[in-house]
Amino acid sequence: MILVTGGAGYIGSHAVLALLETGHEVLVLDNLCNSSRLSLDRVALLTGRQPRFIEGDVRDGALLDELFQRWPITAVMHFAGLKAVGESVREPLRYYETNVAGSITLCQAMARAGIFRLVFSSSATVYGESVSMPIREDCPTGIPTNPYGQSKLMAENVLKALADSDPRWSIALLRYFNPIGAHESGLIGEDPNGTPNNLLPYMLQVAVRRQPQLSIYGGDYATHDGTGVRDYIHVMDLAQGHICALERLGRSAGVSVWNLGTGQGYSVLEMVRAFEQITGRALPYRIVARRPGDIAQCWADPSKARVELQWNAERDLHAMLADAWRWQLSNPQGYQHEQAPQAVMVG
Numbered sequence: 484m485i486l487v488t489g490g491a492g493y494i495g496s497h498a499v500l501a502l503l504e505t506g507h508e509v510l511v512l513d514n515l516c517n518s519s520r521l522s523l524d525r526v527a528l529l530t531g532r533q534p535r536f537i538e539g540d541v542r543d544g545a546l547l548d549e550l551f552q553r554w555p556i557t558a559v560m561h562f563a564g565l566k567a568v569g570e571s572v573r574e575p576l577r578y579y580e581t582n583v584a585g586s587i588t589l590c591q592a593m594a595r596a597g598i599f600r601l602v603f604s605s606s607a608t609v610y611g612e613s614v615s616m617p618i619r620e621d622c623p624t625g626i627p628t629n630p631y632g633q634s635k636l637m638a639e640n641v642l643k644a645l646a647d648s649d650p651r652w653s654i655a656l657l658r659y660f661n662p663i664g665a666h667e668s669g670l671i672g673e674d675p676n677g678t679p680n681n682l683l684p685y686m687l688q689v690a691v692r693r694q695p696q697l698s699i700y701g702g703d704y705a706t707h708d709g710t711g712v713r714d715y716i717h718v719m720d721l722a723q724g725h726i727c728a729l730e731r732l733g734r735s736a737g738v739s740v741w742n743l744g745t746g747q748g749y750s751v752l753e754m755v756r757a758f759e760q761i762t763g764r765a766l767p768y769r770i771v772a773r774r775p776g777d778i779a780q781c782w783a784d785p786s787k788a789r790v791e792l793q794w795n796a797e798r799d800l801h802a803m804l805a806d807a808w809r810w811q812l813s814n815p816q817g818y819q820h821e822q823a824p825q826a827v828m829v830g
């Protein structure tokens with residue numbers, strides 16, 4: 484059985500789906516501070532299997548001890564964390580406490596229970612402003628410009644030191660690039676709280692007139708059209724990367740770092756045009772000042788994961804946008820819908 488912390492959230496729910504589809508038993512631990520348990524009901528609808536769910540906090544060591552005693556858990560996928568950059572600047576202690584101390588509490592409980600296999604959600608943010616593209620795993624980590632990024636880098640360093648101290652640990656640090664999209668059914672997807680900070684959730688809300696227009700942060704970057712370039716990756720490809728990493732953990736010790744990206748960068752303007760094509764709706768935008776802390780460009784060299792995990796991102800930008808749009812149309816208020824919506828045909 485796999486313990487999935489944060490398994491009701493955006494990426495976690497897609498990973499739970501992928502785990503169930505590959506035959507794993509799953510126990511989800513989530514305090515629902517940024518998610519709804521309806522996501523897991525939808526996963527059950529899709530897989531025909533209801534994942535077990537415990538509402539609780541990853542910082543609660545006694546609860547973790549109880550779960551590890553009660554269930555035959557062999558490995559942990561650790562998604563539970565806070566991820567809003569702006570909020571992390573306003574509330575740094577909450578971010579360090581959840582993302583760093585929460586990871587430490589989890590590892591302490593795992594060690595007490597004799598469980599040493601862990602897949603950790605890291606981020607390309609740990610590279611900081613990397614000078615050369617594409618980014619390989621052996622690029623030095625940079626200085627993240629905000630407490631969220633710092634907390635991910637600190638957690639990575641804690642996990643590296645832990646694995647160095649005890650050869651029983653086998654830990655995967657998965658550095659995500661920019662996860663977007665939704666399961667192709669449109670039944671599960673990203674359900675941001677309040678006004679979205681990230682590009683695609685914001686574009687979706689402009690397209691359904693919940694926001695008047697998109698602000699493009701900066702048109703004067705040293706990129707081919709002046710707007711920021713990122714490596715967007717379909718959340719189901721990301722979920723599959725976790726399955727591959729989990730399988731690999733059974734065969735190797737120590738810490739391994741893998742980039743999960745496509746290797747292909749798209750600018751904000753390219754995203755806008757592709758989105759307009761798929762939705763058939765004009766997306767009003769204006770170019771405004773750069774967002775503090777943003778970098779010009781960032782895309783992965785995913786070849787290490789391709790070789791070592793036999794993993795490849797298979798879905799293209801069209802699929803990412805079409806699937807996100809289907810999720811948005813079927814769930815205009817996210818998980819606040821009472822009933823599972825009907826599937827919607829897109830593109």
Ligand code: NAD
Pocket residue numbers: 488489490491492493494495512513514515516517518519539540541542561562563564565566581585604605606607659660661662
């Ligand atoms: P999310 O907010 O949708 O999911 C995180 C889940 O963790 C939520 O369900 C939340 O309720 C839960 N949670 C938070 N604090 C908890 C706690 N103390 N105890 C138990 N549960 C708790 O976010 P996501 O996009 O699915 O991200 C998952 C992980 O991936 C996070 O660690 C995030 O930092 C990391 N990550 C995300 C991105 C991204 O772009 N979405 C990029 C890089 C890394």
Ligand code: UD1
Pocket residue numbers: 566568606607608631632661680681682683685697698699700701710711712713751774775776777778
């Ligand atoms: C951001 C975070 C990163 C985090 C990731 C996933 C910052 C500096 N970085 O990455 O730490 O891991 O989200 O949560 O916040 N854009 C617009 N208009 C918008 C929104 C975004 O033009 O309304 C642009 C950005 O300037 C960027 C691109 O779109 O060029 C992608 O932005 P976003 O989706 O927020 O992701 P990142 O900034 O890459």
